[in-house]
Amino acid sequence: MEAAQRKRLEETTRYDPTEVEGRIFSEWMDGGYFHPQAEGTAAENFSVAIPPPNVTGVLHMGHALNGSMQDALVRMNRMRGKNTLWVLGTDHAGIATQAVVEKELKKEGKSRHDLGREAFVEKVWEWKAEYGSRIVEQYKRLGASCDYDRERFTLDEGYVRAVYRVFKQLFDKGYIYRDNYMVNWDPGSHSAISDLEVENREVEDVLYSIDYPVEDSDRVLTVATVRPETMLADTAVAVNPGDERYADLVGKHVVLPLVGRRIPVIADEHVDVEFGTGALKITPGHDPNDFEIGRKHKLEEIGVIGPDGRMTEEAGEFAGLTAAEAQVAVVEALRGEGRLSAEEPYVHSVPFSHRSGERIEPLISLQWFCRMDELARPAIEVVERDEVNITPPQWKRVYLDWMREIRPWCVSRQLWWGHRIPVWYCDACNETIVAESEPQRCDACGGELRQEEDVLDTWFSSALWPFATLGWPDDTPELRAFYPTSFLTTAREILFLWVARMIMTGLEFAGDIPFRDVYVHSVIQARDGRRMSKSLGTGIDPLEEIDVHGADALRFGLLAMSSTQDVRFSDAKVEQGRDLANKLWNASRLILLNTAEVEPAPRPTCVEDRWILSRLEGTIASVTDKLETYDFAHAVQEAYSFFWRDLCDWYLEIVKPRLYDGEEEVSATLLYALERVLGLLHPTMPFVSEEIWSYHPARQGHLAVHSFPVADLALIDEAAEADVEGGIRLTQRLRAWRDLAGVAVGATLPAVIDGVEPPAFVSRLSRFEFDGVGAEPVASIGPVRVLDSDQLDGAAVAERLEKRRQELRAEVERGERKLGNEGFVAKAPAEVVEEERGKLERYRAELEELA
RNA sequence: GGGCGCGUAGCUCAGUGGGAGAGCGCUCGCUUCACACGCGAGAGGUCGCUGGUUCGAAACCAGCCGUGCCCACCA
Numbered sequence: 001m002e003a004a005q006r007k008r009l010e011e012t013t014r015y016d017p018t019e020v021e022g023r024i025f026s027e028w029m030d031g032g033y034f035h036p037q038a039e040g041t042a043a044e045n046f047s048v049a050i051p052p053p054n055v056t057g058v059l060h061m062g063h064a065l066n067g068s069m070q071d072a073l074v075r076m077n078r079m080r081g082k083n084t085l086w087v088l089g090t091d092h093a094g095i096a097t098q099a100v101v102e103k104e105l106k107k108e109g110k111s112r113h114d115l116g117r118e119a120f121v122e123k124v125w126e127w128k129a130e131y132g133s134r135i136v137e138q139y140k141r142l143g144a145s146c147d148y149d150r151e152r153f154t155l156d157e158g159y160v161r162a163v164y165r166v167f168k169q170l171f172d173k174g175y176i177y178r179d180n181y182m183v184n185w186d187p188g189s190h191s192a193i194s195d196l197e198v199e200n201r202e203v204e205d206v207l208y209s210i211d212y213p214v215e216d217s218d219r220v221l222t223v224a225t226v227r228p229e230t231m232l233a234d235t236a237v238a239v240n241p242g243d244e245r246y247a248d249l250v251g252k253h254v255v256l257p258l259v260g261r262r263i264p265v266i267a268d269e270h271v272d273v274e275f276g277t278g279a280l281k282i283t284p285g286h287d288p289n290d291f292e293i294g295r296k297h298k299l300e301e302i303g304v305i306g307p308d309g310r311m312t313e314e315a316g317e318f319a320g321l322t323a324a325e326a327q328v329a330v331v332e333a334l335r336g337e338g339r340l341s342a343e344e345p346y347v348h349s350v351p352f353s354h355r356s357g358e359r360i361e362p363l364i365s366l367q368w369f370c371r372m373d374e375l376a377r378p379a380i381e382v383v384e385r386d387e388v389n390i391t392p393p394q395w396k397r398v399y400l401d402w403m404r405e406i407r408p409w410c411v412s413r414q415l416w417w418g419h420r421i422p423v424w425y426c427d428a429c430n431e432t433i434v435a436e437s438e439p440q441r442c443d444a445c446g447g448e449l450r451q452e453e454d455v456l457d458t459w460f461s462s463a464l465w466p467f468a469t470l471g472w473p474d475d476t477p478e479l480r481a482f483y484p485t486s487f488l489t490t491a492r493e494i495l496f497l498w499v500a501r502m503i504m505t506g507l508e509f510a511g512d513i514p515f516r517d518v519y520v521h522s523v524i525q526a527r528d529g530r531r532m533s534k535s536l537g538t539g540i541d542p543l544e545e546i547d548v549h550g551a552d553a554l555r556f557g558l559l560a561m562s563s564t565q566d567v568r569f570s571d572a573k574v575e576q577g578r579d580l581a582n583k584l585w586n587a588s589r590l591i592l593l594n595t596a597e598v599e600p601a602p603r604p605t606c607v608e609d610r611w612i613l614s615r616l617e618g619t620i621a622s623v624t625d626k627l628e629t630y631d632f633a634h635a636v637q638e639a640y641s642f643f644w645r646d647l648c649d650w651y652l653e654i655v656k657p658r659l660y661d662g663e664e665e666v667s668a669t670l671l672y673a674l675e676r677v678l679g680l681l682h683p684t685m686p687f688v689s690e691e692i693w694s695y696h697p698a699r700q701g702h703l704a705v706h707s708f709p710v711a712d713l714a715l716i717d718e719a720a721e722a723d724v725e726g727g728i729r730l731t732q733r734l735r736a737w738r739d740l741a742g743v744a745v746g747a748t749l750p751a752v753i754d755g756v757e758p759p760a761f762v763s764r765l766s767r768f769e770f771d772g773v774g775a776e777p778v779a780s781i782g783p784v785r786v787l788d789s790d791q792l793d794g795a796a797v798a799e800r801l802e803k804r805r806q807e808l809r810a811e812v813e814r815g816e817r818k819l820g821n822e823g824f825v826a827k828a829p830a831e832v833v834e835e836e837r838g839k840l841e842r843y844r845a846e847l848e849e850l851a
Numbered sequence: 852g853g854g855c856g857c858g859u860a861g862c863u864c865a866g867u868g869g870g871a872g873a874g875c876g877c878u879c880g881c882u883u884c885a886c887a888c889g890c891g892a893g894a895g896g897u898c899g900c901u902g903g904u905u906c907g908a909a910a911c912c913a914g915c916c917g918u919g920c921c922c923a924c925c926a
Contacts, residue, residue, distance in 0.1 A: 013886065200923090207926080224926060272925050280926055289924040348925090394855065398921075401854080405922090492921080527863090529919090549888095560874085563864075565856065566919080570863050572875040579888045586886035593885080633865080637873075652885080660884090732892090739892045745881060814870075823906030824869095832869055832907095839870090 001592070005695060009593055015585035017550025017578075020691045025140055028690075033704050035149045036083045038477035046077040047085040047482035049466045049514075050146060051490055051498070052154060054093035055128050056100050059138035061524050061532055061569065062491055064542035065562060067144045068555040068684070069489045069521060069632055075145055075683040076627060077486075079708035085482050086145060087469045089152035090132060094458040095189045095355045098417040101127050117416050124417045128153075138543060143551045143686045145704070150478075152469040154461040155419065162468035163461050164422045164436040166509060171434045175371045176411070178432075182291040183410050185363040187309040188356020191414040192367050194457060195407065196497045198360055200349040207346035208331065209276070211339045212237060212254040215262060221246070221254050222341055224276035226348065227286070228334065229326040231256065232315050233302040234263055236282040238293060241267035243278050257339045258330065259316070268293050288362050301364055307414075309361060323361065368412035368421060368454065375504040376406045388503060388513050391630055392564050395492060395520045402496050411457045418455030425450055463501035466514035473509075483510055487517035489630075495520065519630040523566045524558065532569070540569055552685035553578035559632040559684055560640075580640055581688040584681070587648050588692045591670045596662045600671035600698050602715060607759055609669055611724035612651040614717040615642060616673050620680055621711035627683065636684050643677060650728060654761040671697065676709040683708075727759035730782050734766035737781055740800045742793035749791060750775065755783030780849045801850060808847040815840035 001009075028034065036045075048070055053063055070086065078084040101124045102112055112120040132153075139146060152159065170176045183192040208228045211220040221237055237254055239246040246265070253262045263282075270293055271280045284294025285303040294301060304315040311318045311326045318326045334340045351360040380403045382388045383396060390396040412421060424433045428447030433439055442449055461468075466485050470478040484506070490499055499518055506514035525531060526538035533539060545554045556577025561570045604610045619642040626635035652659075658666040675698055682689040682703050693703040743749060750772025763770050768784065775788035778797050786792075818824055818836055825833055 014888075015886095226926075270924080275925055282926095287924085287926080289926075292924075346926095349923095398855075402922075495921095523920090561864075565864095568863060570875085572863070575888075576874055579886095582888045583886065586889085588885085590885035637865085641873080648885090649890085653890095656884095736892060739880075745891085746883080811870095818870090818907090821906060825906080827906045828869070835869090 001695065001697070006593065009589050009695060012589075013586070015582045015688060015691075017552060017581065017687060018547070021141070021143070021551055021687045024687050024690050025143065027702065028145070028704055029148070031702055031705070033078070033702065034086070034145045034147050036085050036147070038481040040083050040481055042481065042483055042485075044082070045084065045481055046074070046082040047087070047485045048074055048487060049087045049469055049485050050089065050144075051488070051494075052089045052091040052152075052462065052465060053135050054096055055090045055132035055135070055153075056093055056097050057135055059135055059142070059542050061540055061542055061558070063135075063139075064142060064554060065521060065524055065558045066489050066491070067139060067142050068558050069519070069562075069630070071142070071144050071555075071686070072559070072627060072632065072683040073487065075686060075704065076624075076708055078145065078704065079679065079682065079706060081707070083481070085147055085150070085478075087150060087152065087482075087485075088136065088139065088144075088146035088148060089154070089465075089469055090135060091458060091462055092128075092153065092155040092418060094413060094415050094418040094455060095191065095193075097124060097128070098415050099189065099356070101417070112416065120416055141543060141546055141551060143555070145686070150469075154458070154465070154468075158471065159461065159464075159468050160419060161436070162464050162472055163419045163456065165473045166464060166505065167422050167456070167460075168434055168436050169509070170370060173374075175374065176368060177371070178366065178368050180364055180366050181369065181410075182288050182362055182364050183367055184351060184353075185307060185361045185365065186353035186356055186358060187307075187361050188353050188358035189415065190307060192365060192410050192412065193353060193355065193360075194410050194459075196459075197354045198351045199354050201352050202347060203350040204345060204347050205350070207276075207342075207344050208334075208340060209342035210257065210281075210334055211341050212257065212281075214249060214265075215253040215255055217252075219249075221249065221265065221279045222277045223279050223281040224342075225281055226346060227327070229311070229315075229318070229323055229330045230283045230286045230304065231281060231330065232259055232311075232318065232326075233283045233285045233304040234261075234281045235284055235294065235299040235302060236264050236266050236297065238266050238268045238271050238280045238282050239278060240271040240273045241269065243271075243273050245278065257337055258333055266293075266297050266299075268297070285364055286362055291362070291364065303364060305361060305363065307363065307365070367410050368423075368452075369408045370411050371408050372406045372504070375508055376403045378507045379403060379500065379503040382503065382507065382513050387516075388518060389516060390518045390520065392520065395495065395518075398492075399495060399500060403500060409457075411460050412452075412454040413457055414453075415455050418458065419461055421452040421454050421456055423452040425452070459497055459501060462498055463505045464509070466502055466506060467510040479510075483514075484512050485515045487519060488515045489519045489521055491523060492520045517630075521630075522562050522564060524561065525566055525568050527569050527571070529568050545574055549574050549578040550581060550687070552581045552688045556580060556636055556640075556685055559636045561633070563633050576640070577685070580644070581685060583644060583648060584677075584685075584688055584692060587643075587652060588674060588695070590652060590659075591674050592692075592695050592697075594659045594662075595667035595671055596664050597697070598664050598668045598671070600675050601668045602672050602712075603665040603668040605665045607720050607723050608651065608654050608761060609666070610715075610717045610720035612646065612673065613669065613715045614721050615646050616676060617711045617713060617715045620676060620709050621713070623680055624708075624711065632684075639681055639684070643681075647673065647677070650724075653765060657764075678703060679706060679709045682706075724759060727762045730758050730784070731762050731766045733781050734762070734768055734784060737779065737786070737800060738767070740796065740803075741779075742796040743791055747791045750787040750789050752777075752785050752787065753783050754780075754785050758783065780846070805847065805850050808843050808850070811843040812840065812847060815843060 074084055074086045184198050186193045205226040207224050207226055209222050209224050211222050213220050223237060234256055249265045250267045252265050254265060256263055282290045282293055284291045284299050284301040286305060302314055304312055305323050306312045309322055311321045313319050318329055353360055380400060383399055390399060422435055424439055426442035426447045426449055429445040431442050431444045439449060467483050470483050472479055502514045530538050542554060553574050557574030561567050561573045602613050604613055623635045623639050655666050675696060678689045678693050690703045693699055748767045748769050751768045751770055752772060753770050772787045777785040778788045779786040779801060815836060
């Protein structure tokens with residue numbers, strides 16, 4: 001080691017991530033390690049497509065967790081020498097991004113309409129250029145080993161070609177069509193949204209009962225509704241065909257109050273006899289159920305609420321009011337006419353826009369849809385056959401259940417930011433042209449064309465992510481080398497929205513599954529158990545955590561707290577990671593500053609050496625297995641426990657004298673163990689491991705591309721493990737005895753061994769002299785007979801002895817009770833019974849000695 | 852309405868048929884020549900409740916209570 005390096009090691013007693021991380025990351029980038037050549041086949045390579053974050057965003061805890069998991073597996077496979085690609089990119093996130101820019105405009109008192117479409121979209125691109133790359137920089141802070149030179153954007157030039165190709169092919173197959181249909185209208189974003197972007201919330205409304213007079217009769221038909229303003233668009237009243245109360249009215253008409261329109265009484269199975277009066281007003285224009293019933297009975301579809309949320313001309317005297325205002329006015333008018341027979345509070349679930357948070361207004365409008373059933377079929381099969389493996393397994397069924405009930409997808413959005421739908425209309429001859437690139441003139445009449453105004457749902461483009469990012473529709477080297485990707489880690493909330501659609505499009509267009517494994521990770525909640533969200537103010541900023549504790553600490557913490565169930569964010573786990581980084585640094589200082597100049601190699605000379613090597617290799621095997629099966633929490637905690645407990649607390653303490661002596665064998669073994677520990681931890685804690693590696697004598701190049709340790713099972717030694725662990729337990733018992741017997745910390749006590757000689761370290765670490773002479777034994781701890789000396793407090797020793805006797809009596813009693821149970825002896829496995837017998841014997845013997 | 856989870860030490864969570872675990876916090880003792888982001892020793896739990904299966908249950912089954920999420924067109 002150079003003198004300067006040695007000096008730095010000697011002087012730096014605390015690991016400082018802020019000083020290290022930026023420097024190390026630059027070294028990785030300069031090395032080009034994250035930018036693989038597009039060579040080989042997907043079967044032999046390793047690749048991942050990052051779930052593309054929104055350009056609007058900043059890194060949140062979900063990204064940090066997901067990034068930590070992906071990076072762990074990506075780095076592990078890169079170290080294994082695989083040609084490894086982690087594709088990075090961002091999503092244009094239609095509604096979200098447009099909303100942010102509109103909000104900016106609003107500050108200047110302008111709306112997007114003031115700018116016009118072209119200028120507005122230009123503005124969004126400017127915004128994207130300025131802020132869109134923030135999240136990429138933040139992934140670097142996390143240490144994510146993405147290919148930053150292959151960054152993609154769902155709206156970049158090549159991506160548009162992929163989207164248009166897909167749209168055209170789906171259209172040609174007859175899957176994509178345009179129709180007037182009931183959609184979820186989001187008054188907030190002024191666009192239709194898909195079913196998956198709707199969330200239901202419990203709301204307290206008023207349930208109004210309205211009397212509809214029956215034509216040519218004194219009777220009234222009373223209907224119940226929470227939206228009285230929609231009665232203006234009623235085109236029927238429905239009753240259940242089996243409902244005798246109304247059987248005679250079916251086929252007759254009622255007169256709609258306020259409006260005066262005659263509407264038929266129809267019979268439909270959908271109507272619940274039990275609910276309210278059993279009569280249901282039918283408003284095909286403003287209610288999804290009524291829409292279905294209306295289509296079935298060929299009812300007129302009237303729209304009284306427009307896309308702007310205001311009452312239309314159809315609403316007559318109420319035209320121009322907002323729906324909420326109209327509700328008040330309609331109720332007032334009905335009351336005036338004596339048609340309101342009841343009002344009662346009513347709690348029910350109501351759809352809201354996931355994006356804008358506004359209450360969904362169901363409307364009929366002309367939209368583009370995509371039939372999903374044919375696309376779903378093969379996507380169901382690959383999951384059924386486990387060609388795409390979903391972990392944890394309960395999500396497989398959730399996926400399959402949803403896919404089997406899949407409905408058409410409304411893919412058009414009334415936005416300006418996004419993939420403008422590749423459809424052109426000719427007003428001259430009414431021709432509709434779908435094309436991958438803009439046609440000049442109408443094929444049929446040569447007339448002028450105008451492009452469809454709507455854009456595609458953001459998820460339409462994200463659905464193509466795994467192959468579009470690799471250059472599809474061109475047959476690129478990247479596509480051949482890295483598709484299908486190896487795995488996908490994701491939050492469950494986008495299982496349908498994104499994962500399912502990638503599987504469908506992957507099979508349809510890229511001819512193969514997009515990934516072999518889907519790992520659905522847990523959700524990290526706020527410290528108080530609420531959802532982390534910006535609007536609730538419950539978010540925890542990963543970058544702040546990185547600033548304070550370091551990226552390795554955050555990564556370790558997130559992986560350690562992740563599990564199959566949702567967990568609350570734990571500062572303690574991040575601090576545990578920070579402490580681990582510091583411990584790694586300091587243990588490495590001890591090793592690197594004191595070892596002799598030797599080749600790192602396992603060179604055991606005693607049982608402790610064989611023990612630590614056995615534990616090391618066992619840990620490598622187990623941690624590797626856990627990482628490969630997405631059991632990140634146990635993987636990092638097991639690595640932690642091996643390193644801290646076994647290596648630092650015990651082995652380093654045991655070998656210190658040999659180390660300070662400059663013994664070559666132990667130096668070689670320690671350097672070997674350190675090299676392997678650094679390699680094992682690098683995927684989860686890349687910065688600190690890389691930094692320490694720079695001081696390691698075996699270093700040739702960066703740890704990021706050094707070999708990942710493969711467990712050497714020849715070094716597993718169960719006998720050595722048993723011996724040393726026995727010695728450790730004995731040491732702990734001796735220390736505990738000293739403590740309770742009131743012995744001074746630094747004092748060495750005389751004792752003799754009666755029985756099997758424990759490993760040599762026990763004497764030194766417990767501060768007992770095992771060849772003591774003279775005095776009487778006063779206590780018996782395993783094979784150790786403690787001899788009396790003036791360092792002992794007689795009363796404390798007696799008390800300690802009595803306590804042990806009580807413990808032993810309890811143990812003996814327990815064993816006797818268990819073995820006295822005939823059922824146990826007869827039915828329990830022989831080895832379990834034997835074990836109990838052995839224990840009982842030992843406890844009895846010890847009690848005998850102490851008596 | 853249907854489905855999936857969860858309820859274990861003060862806190863956050865592991866453990867899923869043979870003697871209750873981790874991290875943090877707490878108590879006591881240590882400025883021991885890698886680390887006080889440290890070292891050593893401790894205290895702390897009728898494993899939500901009630902029944903059942905079993906020689907044996909925190910774990911398996913049933914019911915109940917509490918709690919979270921997803922899906923669903925009862926006005």
